[in-house]
Amino acid sequence: METSSKFKIAILGGTGKEGKGLAYRWALAGHEVIIGSRQLEKAQAAVDEILAICSKPVKLTANTNEKAAQMQEIAVLTVPYTAHQAMVESIKPLITSKLLIDVTVPLVPPKVTRVQIPEAGSAAMEALSILGEGSRVVSAFQNISYERLMNDQEIDCDVLVSGTDKESRELVIALARDAGMRAWDAGPLENSIVAEGLTSILIHLNKKYAVEASGIRITGIPENHQDTN
């Protein structure tokens, strides 16, 4: 079911599993997606890999991160934490008033099962502090096992969506639905540390209980729930 309007989405640093998985699902849902990378060839290789498994024609192209950010109306950040700050600074002049969806998890190898709290409170709050008050930043998708995104499997994990404003959170909830996921409005962007930190706990659970992809589901809310505000 494709519920949202069609958007022009740039997936920056989108050559990893996260970026390719989201690009695949959003392109199939009819959105116009550009995968960005520092090297155009790497972005093109990711695009070719996705096109090879698409069951129908899609709007998916490659470009540099800067061009991709400039051309599209929504920027999605799927970079390793070490590249996060520099990337946000470099795209800042290119995404003014655009929506930034931050998927970054502040993992610090090798202790990836230990929650790390960035000085700003979370990676997403760090992005907001760089972009400045009044910017639109939403945090989402950190807990999804991306291996499952590239092959039409049902995803047994909900998405917690926190963000600077309600409208942006609702847009990202609709985008998550387009990608086949159930998503929830998790409140202000300050709440992003929970979704970011949960990734470390899920990695710990995967190791501890010898599974590939633990996840979370929200309980206690009926499918036909009311939305009060």
Place this chain on the structure above:
Amino acid sequence: METSSKFKIAILGGTGKEGKGLAYRWALAGHEVIIGSRQLEKAQAAVDEILAICSKPVKLTANTNEKAAQMQEIAVLTVPYTAHQAMVESIKPLITSKLLIDVTVPLVPPKVTRVQIPEAGSAAMEALSILGEGSRVVSAFQNISYERLMNDQEIDCDVLVSGTDKESRELVIALARDAGMRAWDAGPLENSIVAEGLTSILIHLNKKYAVEASGIRITGIPENHQDTN
């Protein structure tokens, strides 16, 4: 199913819904529980309330927080965040080498739907910093809707158990099972901010989607899971 050994448990500041709910379930599971309060009369009133609904004889008594902490082998902290630091300091000399289970959520009214990160990283890490390195502190039960604990309902919410050491986490996982809950080893105590912060998100979900008790379930781990370490 009662799987753990029987313990002597002090529930400090245990006259609120959280404390009474846990006391009720642990007492019914055969543990020896003392409810502590600053005022003995308040602790006794809580005990009387619980005894009135118990379906069989239990070992449940009232005392002051200090006496309760001194007498029992496990201390459980269910106080409002404003009382947290002072309480940990006051029981520090009484619980040396005992296990502290910290249920505290750093809620800051009126913005209870916004995650607050204490300077130490979480309420539980704050407790550890007061008690000192080498102390045994476990964080658990922050996400449980306590209204459901007092009436034998099934609880549609898992417990994330983080803590200073694996043995203490396993003990608390067994105690959660005794209280009718499914619990998971969520890793080191640094991970406590996720469970603490998740409470703010669940309160947000309750308001946003007009429900009484949203919760979380861990997915992707079979019931008959292996435990690798």
